[in-house]
Amino acid sequence: TSSFFNVTLPASEGVSRRRYTGYAMIASLGDQDGDGIPDTGEGFEDADGDGLPNLIDLDSDGDGLLDQLEGDDDFDLDGTPNFLDLDSDNDQIPDAYEGRMLRGLT
Secondary structure, X not given: OEEEEEEEEOOEOOEOOEEEEEEEEOXXXXXXXXXXXXXXXXXXXXXXXXXXXXXXXOOOOOOOOOHHHHOOOXXXXXXXXXXXXXXXXXXXXXXXXXXXXXXXXX
């Protein structure tokens, strides 16, 4: 689940009162982004550096292919699930390029 929060911390010695606002997410056995990969498998990391944690990022590795299509298998057995692997079949051709070829965008 996720929720918006406001927190006000009391003033202490030499520090003025501070107000924090943010968005909190709690990982569960759910699938917040609906990609078929459990949140517990995606985690709070941001693999592609786009500012979204993997558990709400539809393309966690930033290769242009949706996590839902790549899945959480590990086709090349390198220890990295396909949705985080930039070359999930280890053929030395990036998944982003192969994805464009399949869509006829090359």
